[in-house]
Amino acid sequence: MGKQGQVRQGKRWYARAWVAPLAVVVAAFVAFSVPPYLAVDPGLSRVPAPPGNGWHFPVLVAHVVFGSVAILTCVVQVWPWFRQRYPVAHRRVGRVYVFAGVLPAGATALAIGAVSPFGPLNQVGNVLMGALWLAFTVTGYRMARRRRYVDHRRWMIRSFALTASIMSNRVWAVVATIALTPRLDTTFGGSPVALSQAVSGLAAWLGWVVPLLVAEWWLERGDARARRRRVEERSPRQPVGV
Ligand code: HEM
Numbered sequence: 334m335g336k337q338g339q340v341r342q343g344k345r346w347y348a349r350a351w352v353a354p355l356a357v358v359v360a361a362f363v364a365f366s367v368p369p370y371l372a373v374d375p376g377l378s379r380v381p382a383p384p385g386n387g388w389h390f391p392v393l394v395a396h397v398v399f400g401s402v403a404i405l406t407c408v409v410q411v412w413p414w415f416r417q418r419y420p421v422a423h424r425r426v427g428r429v430y431v432f433a434g435v436l437p438a439g440a441t442a443l444a445i446g447a448v449s450p451f452g453p454l455n456q457v458g459n460v461l462m463g464a465l466w467l468a469f470t471v472t473g474y475r476m477a478r479r480r481r482y483v484d485h486r487r488w489m490i491r492s493f494a495l496t497a498s499i500m501s502n503r504v505w506a507v508v509a510t511i512a513l514t515p516r517l518d519t520t521f522g523g524s525p526v527a528l529s530q531a532v533s534g535l536a537a538w539l540g541w542v543v544p545l546l547v548a549e550w551w552l553e554r555g556d557a558r559a560r561r562r563r564v565e566e567r568s569p570r571q572p573v574g575v
Pocket residue numbers: 363366367378379380396397400401403404438439442443445446447448449450451455459460462463466495496497499
């Protein structure tokens with residue numbers, strides 16, 4: 334196997350214990366967010382339809398269903414044990430993640446994001462996030478097709494950061510509501526609309542920018558360690574007294 338095909342081995346199980354909590358959080362998120370849309374009843378939607386866009390609700394439902402495929406399959410894909418033990422299944426689940434998850438969920442996100450009823454900050458944040466999600470995932474897929482597995486891993490970590498970030502979006506909305514509501518009559522001049530647009534705008538941006546920065550830090554940290562290992566291999570330390 335060439336350098337690009339090398340798989341990191343030998344980590345202890347507790348260094349990978351993040352997979353189980355991730356799976357629980359993702360399952361809880363899907364169980365809470367998705368059911369209102371499965372009834373295909375616009376009255377149950379948590380997103381009010383923007384006036385004059387009759388297509389919005391069916392596209393939102395499609396987005397939620399494909400988004401669920403993406404977020405559920407990505408848990409399996411980032412699990413190192415599964416990747417190493419079942420490489421063929423990793424490829425198959427990967428195709429489901431890309432073609433039945435991110436591509437349709439990202440394309441529908443661009444459409445509903447552009448007309449979001451939660452204001453311009455939210456619209457721009459969502460459209461940019463959707464475009465980056467598509468770009469990272471397509472690049473990661475193309476790298477795998479070319480057998481450039483080191484690059485594949487890097488782009489798919491970025492794709493994963495955006496997929497999973499949709500959960501942190503909801504947390505930021507709660508934090509922003511708690512932080513900003515006391516300023517309704519001052520900063521927002523008593524306008525609940527201005528307040529709610531600021532809350533959803535902050536959630537839309539912080540929701541994906543922070544996880545993407547964490548992903549970049551994680552990748553950079555891995556690169557720095559690999560560089561240190563290479564230097565040590567080239568010039569091993571002399572034993573004391575030699
Ligand atoms: C990562 C790129 C994503 C983008 C850009 C995106 C964008 C959007 C947009 C624009 C909306 C409509 C709300 C609004 O107008 O602001 C929405 C709603 C929704 N999205 Fe996504 N989404 C993404 C990923 C996901 C994923 C992975 C899931 C997983 C299930 C998901 C689940 C939902 C749900 C459940 C709603 C309905 C809102 C609610 O009930 O809270 N989205 N999304």
